Amino acid sequence: MDSNGIQILPPPIDFNEIFQEFTKMINLLDSMFENTRAEFSTLLYPIFVHLYSRIVNAGEIDAARQFMSNFSSHIPPAHFYQIDLLKHVIMPVQLNNIDFIQNLSDTQYGVRLSKTCHKQLESFLSKNPNIQEIVRDHIQIDIIDTPNKTVPYLDVFTGGLLGQQVDDKKQKVYYGVTRDDIVIVGDKKKKKDAKDLKKKDVNAPPPDRIPLPYISDKILEERRTAYRESIKKGRITADNAPSVCIYNALNTNGGLSCATISETSAMMALGLNDGRVVLQCLSEDYFxxxxxxxxxxxxxxxxxxxxxxxxxxxxxxxxxKRITLYAHSSAVTSTSFSPDRRVLLTASLDRNVRLWCLEMRRDLVVYRHPSAIHQMKFCNRGLYFATSCLDQTVNVWTTERVHPIRVFSEPFGSILSLDYHPNNNYVIGGSEDRYVRMWDVLSSSCVRTFTGHKSGVRGIKTSPDGRHLISISEDGALCVWDIGQQKLAAVQRCEYAPTKVPIEFTRDGSVFAVGTPHSGITFFSLDSLIAGDPTETRVDPAGFIIHRYLTKKTPIFDIQFLKKNTVMCIGALEQ
Known part of the structure; x- marks a missing residue:
């Protein structure tokens, strides 16, 4: 609308020009060398979606269908699901109901290009105004100096619904763990002399960075004893297989929705679909x-x-030795013990988190949320806990307040997997938008975004030393991220995982176990992976999988390593 109040309509769209420009882009892509083509192909998906949306907004149904028919096959396979949804969008009103279209309109798509590829892109854009406008308004390009990568290499890092994040690597991350939060990490700590042990880890956060509660001597001694007993038995290696004990949940009257084994494996909590929480002592102790x-x-x-x-x-x-707690009105989605095992947190689809005193058999506090809760996690100090909700937010709480102290709203999809970093300064979540994000509790900012999954993230876990991060997505891709070097270390293709996947490390962090819905439990050697070439991302590395225990009809809900490197699991038969 101009100064006289007269509405100015946008210029009409020249559909032939749009078709010609995208055809030129495809032809240019085909004429490039393989390494440049790999980078340039990351621009196809966002440009295709924006051009298609323009045609649909103009009300040209036939032109939209023709555009989809001509060019949809050129889009990278990681976005086939979104393109399949887009095929059914032929009316302007439908564009407002598709989340990924709105996200692309409101947020810039991130792309990393080498200088060589960027020069070719600039030359192409100068002659194609429609695509030039889309790149200028909706795509953020990060120009890098590293050599061009091949198609297989680049495919590992693509898949995010909003491309690659280009700004978050500038913030410092304290991924180290303080002496109070970990007793011993591997043989490297054992070999250091007393002088070296007194040195401060430069990667660890300052002790007073965030207020943390005191760890009792009893809990510290329990952790020291657990580590000493675990190394007496010997490490889990390809030649030294662990013993696995699976507890099956039967007659749950509606099904098992979640399960948690305490850190000392003294008790377990079962969350049921009817809202009950069942606690069972696994040792000679009682409630x-x-x-x-x-x-x-x-x-x-x-x-x-x-x-x-x-x-x-x-x-x-x-x-x-067994008690049942009643309060939730819907399925219990997550349970978590405090370090001293006197308090239990339970989360439910009824939008409430309840704090239970096990010695009083009742809930003391109710933390209310605006939407259903997918996941909840206590930190290893016991004061703070994090929750992820259906409204695509992650909240950080303290047990002393009934309102969240931090709210993280960056995700563009539900967060089904959540973990606290061992130093308690960061919360890590994997969401349906295919990203793994790392939030700083102090600054409330997202300090790292890891891109590489091709589907929603179903499980996530940080190593005891805080250096590595394990995540697994719905399509079965297990990724190992190096937080220190800010890169993807390895990708292992596993079984399809439609539900939450439990991941647990040994006490020394050398091995981790993954429970999958179909194959039971699989053990991976992180030590063998670290011993290889750290400069490149490896796919299906040799020696990474060391043991696999199969189950016929029992999906695994939780895993816990016992003191002597035996493994305890909770499953649900035929569920």
Whole structure:
């Protein structure tokens, strides 16, 4: 509308010109050398979607169908699902109902090009105004100095619905772990002398960067004992297979929705689809009951006897090894124990997270969310926890407040996998938009975005030393990310994984286990991967898979390594 209030209509679209420009782009792509073609092909998907949307907005149904028929086969396979959805969009009103189209309109698509490829692109754009306008308004190009890559190499890094993120690598990440958060990490720590152990890890965050609660001596001693006993048994290697024990959940009256084994494997929590939470002791211990308040004389008690004098003296025949908690009105999606195992967090589709005191058999606090909760995770200190919701946000909470202290809203899809970094300064989530994001709890910013998955992320886990990150997507691609070098270290093709996938590391971080819905549990050697060439990304590296335990009809819900490198799992028969 001009200064006189007269509406100015946009110029009419020349469909022949659009067809000719995209045809020229395809022809230019075919004439390039393979290394340049690999980079240039990353521009096809966003340009195709924007040109198709323009034709549909103009109301030209026949032209839109012809454009789709002529050029859809040239789009990289990673985006075939989006192109298949786009085939059914022939009316302007439909464009507003497709999430990925709106995301491409509102957010710039990220592309990394070498200087050589960028020069050829500039020459092409100067002669094709329609594509030039799309690149200027909707595509962010990051010019890099590294040599051009081949098609197979570049294919590993493509697949994100918004391309490659180009800005987040500029922020510093403290991926190291402080001495309070880890007891021993591998043999490298053992070989260092006392002087080296006193040196501060330059990659670890300052101790006072975020306020963290004190770790009790009891918990630290438990972790030290667990590590010592794990190395007595010997490391899990290709020649030393672990023993695996699977607990099957039967007669769940609606199905098992989630399960968690405590850090010491002393108890497990089962979340059911009918809203119940069942807790079971796996050791000789039992569930204690706190004395009534009028029987507690805390000020008169000896501190050394505090833990024993606050509990009721229960006869042997009345001691409970299994309890059931009732409160949720819908399926329980996630459970998480505090480090001292006295508190349990449960999340549900009823939009609530409940904090339970196991010694009182009741929920103490309810943390309400605006939408259903997919995943929830306690940090290893026990004060903070993170949740991911249906509204595509990740929230960080403290147990002392009923409102979140951080809200991360960058994802363009639901976050089905969530993990806390071992140093508690970062929250990591994998979402349906195919990205793995790393958020800084202090600054509330996304400091890393890892691109490479071709479908939604179903499982995620950080190594005990904080250096590596494991993620697995729906199509079965297992990715190993090096947080320190900010790159993808390896990709292993596994089985299709339509549901959440549990991932767990050994105490020393040398091996990790992955539970898949079809094949049971698979063990991978991270040490063998690190020992190889760190400069290039490897696909299906030799020696990476060391053991595989198959199940016929039992998907795995959770995995925990015991003190002597035996493995405990929870499954649900025929579910």
């Amino acid at each position: 204690k009951i706190l004395k009534p308040s009028n029987q507690l004389n805390i000020n008169e008690q000896d501190p050394d006897d505090f833990d024993t004098n606050i509990y009721e003296d229960i006869p042997l025949e009345k001691r409970e």
